[in-house]
Amino acid sequence: MDKYEKIISLSKRRAFIYPSSEIYGGLGGVYDFGPYGVELAKNIKDLWWKEMVQFHENIVGLDSSIFMSSEVWKASGHVESFSDPLMECKVCNSRVRADHILEELGEHADEKMSDEEINKLLKKHKSEIKCPKCGKSDFTPARSFNLLVQSNLGNFAGDWSDNPTYLRAETAQGIYINFKNVVDTTRVKVPFGIAQIGKAFRNEISPRQFIFRKREFEQMEMQYFTHPNDADAEYQSWREKRMRFYTDTLKFKKENLRFKKHDNLVFYASAAEDIEYNFPKLGFKEIEGIHARSDYDLSVHTKRSGVKLEYTDPHTGEKYIPHVVEASSGLDRVFFATLSEFYDEDELGGENRVVLRLPFELAPVKVAVFPLLKNKPELVSRAREIFDKLKFDFMAEFDDSGNIGKRYRRQDEIGTPFCVTVDFETLDDDTVTLRERDTGEQKRVKISELKNFIK
Ligand code: ATP
Secondary structure, rough: OHEEEEHHHHHHHHHEEEEEEEEHHHOOOOOEEEEEHHHHHHHHHHHHHHHHHHOOOEEOHHHHHHHHHHHHHHOOOOHHEEEEEEEEEEEOOOOOHHHHHHHHHOOOOOOOOOOOHHHHHHHHHHHOOOOOOEEEEOEOOOOOEEOOEEEOOOOOOOOOOOOOOEEEEOOOOHHOOOHHHHHHOOOOOOOOEEEEEEEEOOOOOOOOOOOOOOOOEEEEEEEEEEEEEHHHHHHHHHHHHHHHHHHHHHHEEEHEEEEEEOOHHHOOOOOOEEEEEOOOOOEEEEEEEEEEEHHHHHHHHHHHHHHOOOOOOOOOOOOOOOOEEEEEEHHHHHHHHHHHHHHEEEEEEEEEEEEOOOOOOOOOOOOOEEEEOOOOOHHHHHHHHHHHHOOOOOOOOEOOOOOOOHHHHHHHHHHEEEEEEHHHHHHHOOEEEEOOOOOEEEEEHHHHHHHHHOO
């Protein structure tokens, strides 16, 4: 097994990620977070929120709804042009993304290219293009496939194809349409940001690469509203701040991260870059996009809704539509990058082990408490007592099953930084064995000092 497969296997074995609807054969591109996955995901989101909202006086939070008026998606351009080029294998009916196939062949293909341009490139490489499933080279021409997921919300007549309600494809639109609400009801002044974490849905043609490309995923997005003259400087500042989130807060190695400039900018953008992470097997791939989007978003919603989304400077009286700098990160991709970054194997006490060397803040469980022996009630009750105290300060786990070595291995695999073992010495002198995950080093610590020590 290579590292990529080992991570997928660990994710299932240790309750991080389960395929959705597994008992019914699964549902493509949809996954569930298991008991440890939900903790790790929450810790990533908490660090992002802390960094964005808590540390910035001028960034406020928002939780807009998944459903919005379909006008939102018409104004934003998603209904018309949020699409990927799809082609179908005539032999086995597999559907593939033509732009991905072209990229693998060294061609550049992006969302701004027309179907004709894509098909021209496909023709050039006709003999090299093989179906990933059956290996044959017989495809339909590529055609644009819209990625918006439709629903029948609020439509009881049955015919909802004319004007469907969509599940949001990004959280950002919920921020733009609340711009005026936030300006009118809080004390924010430009420059200021609105941050939001939430689910997004895209009808991805070929969801794949584990949780890298899902159909239901979660975004952590911050839209920063600036004076048009300050947009370039704010963009530079945010691209650096966002990189520091990965290197300094999440503690990813610098060499596993890089910026990638977009080759072709959309007409309204003045700058756009991705932060890429070096995933096992997949190589460098986008985890976050940072975009200088001009006044495009507020302008299109002003135009379509008829409501002016502008700002009046309280000092100068100047009226203008603010420019937007966006930092848009994908929780699932950061989660996958986190597992990749901290997955390790080593030898401890003559035994091979798998260990997730997660930073303390990210670890799903911070401390596990064990009685040395399960069948000694005095040890079990003492261990429970300690666990019941620690759980108020840390996500803690009590475990009295199996031999102690096995219990350590299990905690190593989920990245628990500390294990506490209660033994016969504890009953005499109120000390426990504290074992550290990365080195396996053990020391005696007074129970009264445990909390401070772990902190
Ligand atoms: P890609 O080109 O890989 O499809 P994108 O450029 O369309 O991604 P954005 O629209 O910029 O992505 O979305 C911002 C972030 O949301 C991405 O950086 C990524 O982390 C996350 N994201 C987008 N699509 C998916 C998906 N299908 N599954 C998981 N995360 C996603």
